[in-house]
Amino acid sequence: MSLRLDLRALLGAAIGVVGGLVSVAFGHGSGQAPLTVIAVLTIALVGLSLGAAASLYAYVAASVAMILANAFPTSAATTFPELVRVGAFVIGSPFVILLALRADRERAALRAARDAGAAIRGRLQVEREHADDVRREVDSAGRRAEADRARLAEVAEVIPEPLIVYDADGRGTYANRAALRLFGRSFVERSPLEWGNSTDPRDQGGSPLLQSEYPQVAAQTRALRRRMTVRLPMSGRDLLIDVEGTPIPGGGAVLLLRDVGREEDERRRLSHFASFVAHELRNPLAVARARIELSQREAQIPERSATHGARALESVEAAIAVLERLEMYSRAESGVVEAVNEPFEPRRAVSAAVERLRARGSDRSVKVRVRGRPRALGDQRLAEQAVTNLLTNADRYSDAKSPVQVAVEVDGDQVLVRVADGGPGIPDDVAERLFKDRVAVGRGLGLGLFLTDAMMAAQGGSVQLEQRRPRAI
Incomplete structure (x- = not known):
């Protein structure tokens, strides 16, 4: 209880004075001591309405008022009932104040509980709104994910090669129509252990693969490219396939499989x-x-x-x-490229290749540098065609004003012909199969460099990529 002299305290003291004077007035009217029950009731009402602190001020004020009003008593002697009334006031008023104090504390506790309940309700409302927002976001994300999955499924179905998606446990969760048509559903949905028992996977040399080397397991952690043999569960026949795999962030892998025999x-x-x-x-x-x-x-x-x-x-x-x-x-x-084996001058083959490029309508600058008078042993006709293919490729992918550089020189017992373009270079994934597969990037059939390798091999030569970027050589 805080005893502050505020408006409540002043109002309680004033009511106490009035109550004390009224009790004295009623007592004098009957020729007896003050009627203290009126003062006690006054203090009680002040405590209930204004609080314990105000009732204490009312008690003090009523006591002072009654003391001052009885300072000059009219009778010399005080009877026993009068003493009882005064004692009841002196003893009972503090109990009334204590009850008022207890009521104040209960009111404060009720207010605190009410405020706490309101705060809890507010927090619950905020959390409910947050939960609703999260639920809406989850639903929206789920719809977007389902739409993305549907779009990916549409793209996967267009891919002619078998495509399989695996989860983090190595079990297939999706396969396009090409995969189901070639391998069957049991090939896709089995666990790695069951898959290995039913397909007997082997590497290109025929050695069995460990479970950690299974493509759906190995591709979980790194990009994978492998040729292997598997047994088809439906027919029991062995199939030679090329597998390309890539990890999925968060766990899983995507495998693209190619039937090598079909290709x-x-x-x-x-x-x-x-x-x-x-x-x-x-x-x-x-x-x-x-x-x-x-x-x-x-x-x-x-x-x-x-x-x-x-x-x-x-x-x-x-x-x-x-x-x-x-x-x-x-x-x-x-494998029947026919080639003759006779001496010729590579410089003449390069000049003829430049003329062929001109005959095809190209006006690109070609700078040829020949060191000495090199002579080679091979097929000049195939050499001309091979250099023509290199010049055509360099002309096709070079920048508009960049010249093509050709250098002819002797290196030991070999003659080297280097063709450098003025383009941006060759990506690593294309460079690895540049001369071994039909690679078409943009225009063309993708045959030129593949044929260049075959023609050079037929006459005992070779072709290779010396530099990938910033320009190809």
Whole structure:
């Protein structure tokens, strides 16, 4: 209880004075001592309405008022009942004040409980709103994830190669139609242990793979590229496949599988088709070229017709070059590229390759540097075509004003021909298979560099990438 002299204290003291004077007045009216019950009731009412501190001030004020009002008593003697009333006031008033104090404390406790309840309700409301917001965000994220999954599934279904998604335990959770058609659902959904028992995975040399080397396990931690053999659960036949895998952030892996045997069959069919097309179209194109050349020799031909004839001849030459590449591709695939082995000057092969580039309509600057008079042993015709392919590739991917640099030099018992383009370079994933696969980036059929490797190998030479970036050599 805090005894502060505030408005409540002054009001309690004033009410106490009034109560004390009224009790004295009633007592004098009956010729007796003050009627103290009125003062006690007054103190009690002050305590209930204004609090314990105000009732204490009322008690003190009533006591002072009654003392001063009875300072000059009218009778000399005080009877016993009067003493009892005065004693009851003196003793009972503090109990009333204590009760008022207890009531104050209970009121304070009730206010504190009410405030705490209001605070808890406020926090619960805030938490409920936060939970609603989180639930809405989770629902929205779930809808977005489901939409993303649907879009990814659409993309995966378009991919012609089998694609399988694995979780962190190595168990397949998704496979596109190509994967289900080739391998079956049991191939996808089994655990690594069950998968290994049913498919008997082996490396390219025929050695069994450890479970840690299974592609769905190994690809969890690193990018993977491997050729391996698996047994199909549905048919029991062995299948040679190329596997490319990449980890999924948070656990899991994505595998892209290629049926090597099927690709070999498609490669052979393409090779046969290329040979057929080259054979069927070579003669008609040769006749068209001869007739255009004959028409160009006429003296009376108009200048405009001569220009059109020259452009037509360039187009026929380009078509014949495409047929030559297709025919060479067919031979390279079958491993029967024919080559002669005789001395020739690489400088002449490079000059002829530059002329071929010019005949195809390129006006790019080609700077040729030859050290000495090198001579090589091989097939000049294949060497010309190989250098032409390198120059065509450099012309296609170089910057607009960048020249192509060609250097011919002797290195021991070898003759080196370096072709440097002016382009941005070659990505690492493309560089690894640049000369071994059909690589088409942008324009072209993707045959040029593949055929270059085959033609150089046929005459005992080789081709390699010395520099990937910032320009290819």
